[in-house]
Structure formats: structure tokens, C-alpha cells
Amino acid sequence: MRRTTLHRTTVTTLAAATLLLMGCGAQHGGSGGDGSGSPSSSPSATTPSSALPSTPSSASEPGTPSGTPPASPACTSHMELTAADNGRAVCLTRGGQIRLTLDGTRERPWSPVTASGDALKAANPGIAVLPGDAVAAYDAVTGGDAKLTSSRPMCPQHGSPGQMSCKSIEEWTVAVTVR
Template sequence: MRRTTPIAFAAAALLLAGCGSQSGGDNGNGTGSGSGDNGKVSPSASAPSSGSGCVTHVELTAADNGRTVCLAKGGELRLTLDGTKSRPWKPVAASGTALKAINAGFVLQPGDASAAYQAVAAGKTELTSSRPLCAEPTAPGQVSCKGIEEWKVTVTVP
């Protein structure tokens, strides 16, 4: 009978520990929420990428607040901010000329904000929205707050 050494067990444990681990904040589908250096959303195997290293399609959510996205010219960006009737997101505003608004489809839930853009020119565009931090009181004597939750993503088109 052959003896198994503790080194073999340690090596097997290290190999198994590395399997399935993932760094960064990717949400598992390779779009949105992925983080690399400086919070940039980086392309992955399931997010189509152009030769420039920028993505050609990205879907963003509220979790992507503060991110920078590199979108290839001609690429599409879609975003959905899930809100509620008592804490609705304002419509998404775009400042800059790198993106052109396209049909985002239907928003089915009150309080949600949805938008879609196509990268049309080199440059930088900031997408922003906001919503109340707290729901408005529904009866006298309830606590209220004046806080605002802000959302911003910067999109660069090379």
C-alpha cells in the first residue's frame, strides 16, 4: 500500500481553493458592475469587445454608480435603475456628445429609470440620475429626510 504525504494534500487543497474564486466586482455575466483598476468596467468573455479593448455592449444598474465605462464607437449601452413608487429615480440625463439616445423599450415599474445609448463620437459623456434617500412621510408626525441618492457613470468613447 502506498503512503500519501501531507504535501500532496496541501497541494490539492491549494488547487481547489483557487478554483471558482474571482477577483473584482463582476456581477457574473460580464456586464456592468465589473471592476478593474480605478473602478472601470472592463470587457470579459461574455461582454463583446472591440479591438480597442472597449466593450461593444454594456448593461448598467444602480450598482455601477461611480464607474467609468469604455464603449467602442457604434457600441450600445443600456441601463436600468430599479426604484420604487415612494423613491423614484429621475430620468437619466446625459452630458456630452459621445452618446446618442436610442429606444430603451418600456419601463414597467413605477419609480424605475431606463435608458439606452449608442456611442457615436469620440469623447466623454456623464450619465446621471438621482432619487430621494427616504420615502416621503404618509402621515403627520412621521420622520422625513431631505437626503438625495445620486448615481453617475462616465462613458468614454475612443
């Protein structure tokens, strides 16, 4: 009978890889995903709860017959988004406005927010931006779909030799439907 054992180098490699991955996602000063040091578990107070759709999933949800698509999100005329809204699908009424603030740092800056499609038109967000943050506003000008996107490095970008660095990117995306 052959006996299977893990070699010390295999265990060490797995432990190092796990620690590296955990370190890249960690933020200095707190556990919030938006870089502020505090978790943001709820959307902005100005967003009505009826406008908060659940993230679509391939599995049917409890109480929903199998194969039934999830209900489309209720539309609202004004919405404010943060980094915590990553992956959401939202609905905005024509003539409405969507504003967003992604809190970053000098070491982990957000790239400028871009919008795909013709449904949204860039508007003046009207506030000063701190280094690393991305702030944007869009007017809903016509019915259709748009996608808002931004990204930032997962790990601080250090120029000093011997400091940990990684090339991972955190992506932020929100799908917007204008009706």
C-alpha cells in the first residue's frame, strides 16, 4: 500500500500563497471596501430601498419558481453610488441623475469613471476630488442601457525595492438601465 504525504515545500508554498492573497486584499486602517476604514453595508440614504435590486444569480431564489427571471429593479430619478455598489444593476428614469463617489488613496487610486452607451451623459459633479478618489455624475438623457466602470490597484504601488507589490486590479462596475 502506498502512503501519500505532503512535502514541507508544498505546505510552505500553499501557506505563502494564501498569505499573499490575503495581504493584497487587506486595507490599512480598517476593513471597509471603499478605503475609508469602515464597512459600508448599505447604500446612500438618498436611494430609496425600492431602487435597490438584488444581484442577479443563476440559482432561483427562495419563493421564486425555478426558471423565473428576477424582477427588474424599480426606477428612481436620483441615485448615489459608492464602491459598495460594485456589481449592482440599477434603473434610472429619463431626466434623472446618478452620482458616484469612489473613495481611494494616493497608493490605491481609482481610475476616472467611464460610461458606455448613449443613455447617460456626463454632468458636472460639482465637488473637489481628493487624490485617489473618483467622483462623477451622469444625466439620464435617453432610454437604454449603460455601464459605469472604474478600477484601481489591489495593492499599494511602492517604488522601493524590497516592498511587497502586486499587479492585481480591483474593478468596479454598475449596470444602468434608463427608462
